[in-house]
Amino acid sequence: MSFLEVDDLTVRFGDTVAVDHVGFAVEDTGRLGIIGASGSGKSVTSLAIAGLLSETARVTGSIRLDGQELVGLREREYRELRGSKLSMIFQEPMTALDPTMRVGRQIAEVIALHERRSGKRLTVEAELARVGIRDPQRVGESFPHQLSGGQRQRALIAMAIINRPGLVICDEPTTALDVLVQKQILGLLDEVLTDRAALFVSHDLAVVREVCRHIIVMEHGRIVEQGDVDDVIATPEHEYTARLVAAARGTL
């Protein structure tokens, strides 16, 4: 049995079908890249797994995390999972942190929220050092606007892995960063995601290839192609994938 199993997942907003009978599985140390343009349903899929869709969304099908069914799970229990058993890393490090709170306190909060369950007392500074921040004390005492984009994204990665989750969902984690920082952050993610399952959502084939072997390609809420990332790039079967590969040719 895989660590994450998604079966027949469908998400509707009113009459609009955003995710259409999607299914895939990720092993407990496996990684899956989800590729697609905006509107393809890839972000909705990842938010559905985290249970963070707006209340207007109707989710059917099955999402099993470590054997536990998440579709229809009560919010109180879902809350326990978020930040401890599954976590997310988002696109915009500038706006993803509370602008009025020191970064160290925001990280400490993730520990405090799940203290009872994890029982570990980890210091914030050790966690910041773990994600490659050289002066963790200063960064911990800073407000988000006082840090660089790379430092902010590292802080968010620290928040995501601090409780040693089994699954980390990365939704375009490097899109907002400049190219050099992007490389560093991808290297860091590759390192911290080694012993856990990960979903890697991006519109960028080149970025996904850096960290994932297996990918699925989504269009209009459906999976149109899947397989080994190099095979998909070499011999795209679906017309949409072919266009995606052609468009990314320069960066591959």
Place this chain on the structure above:
Amino acid sequence: MRRVLIRLAWFLGSLLLASFLIFAATNALPGDIANFLLGTNARPEEVTALRERLGLNRPFLVRYLEWLGGVVVGDFGTSQITGRPVTEMILPRLEVSAWLVGLATIGSLLIALPVGAYAALRRRHLDGVAVSAVSQFGLAVPSFWAGIWLVVLFAVQLRWFPAGGYVSYWDSVGEWALHLVLPVGALSIVQASVISRYVRSAVIDVLHTDYFRTARAIGWSRIGALWRHGLRNISISLLTVIGLQVTTLLVGAIIIEQVFAIPGLGSRLLLAVTQRDLVIVQGIVLVLVWAVLLINFLVDVAYQFLDPRLKRAAA
């Protein structure tokens, strides 16, 4: 710090300008105190003589500076009608009004924050829409109307609170509190309906931010994330509204003082206006305008502490 000093300079400048405008306006009113004291049957010579005695025929600027010099050291002049110093008459009333406005501000926030947050969180449900609709209705209700209904219900019918009057805080805290519940309640309810609309839209804004989503992703409930990460961000935008609303609240307090027979600045102001006691009118209007300016200055300074992005720029 520099930013705060610039704000302080602007604040002091506006205090000065306000004092000049108020003095000029009250002096431009037709029919001065000499006319009023002597009545309509007085002969012109008598009026002129009295003007001379009261110093009213000296140049405008001299009288203004003399008055301002007094105000700066806390001397607002002497009332020609009562013969008592204005400061002595205003001060206890200023305390009453300050309690009324201050407690009503707190009261309106205590109502508006949960109501606005509820209306925002449940905006797609019937109960959330109903809460919004009821608070919209509150906008149309004048505070004296709310006051009268509170009196009918809680003073006349239920007899929980006195229908009017005032007991000083320093005489009996219990009685003081009992007498303030209804007037403060009337002001708060009306004020809260305005503020809760701002709270609602500010909370909806927060619900759409990335940091709110992050807070949810680390395990906060919607309300938990709102409390922990939304409140401070909301209070930054809400502060402006509260600063602006203090003016409305002061005007509302003048009327509420009438409804509940509370000896505040407002009722004294109305009395002074009917008696043409311009020295008192001048003094009270100055106190009210300066209070509004002071509160808006404090709001400006408070931004620097609530928003770390500004604090850094000011350092």
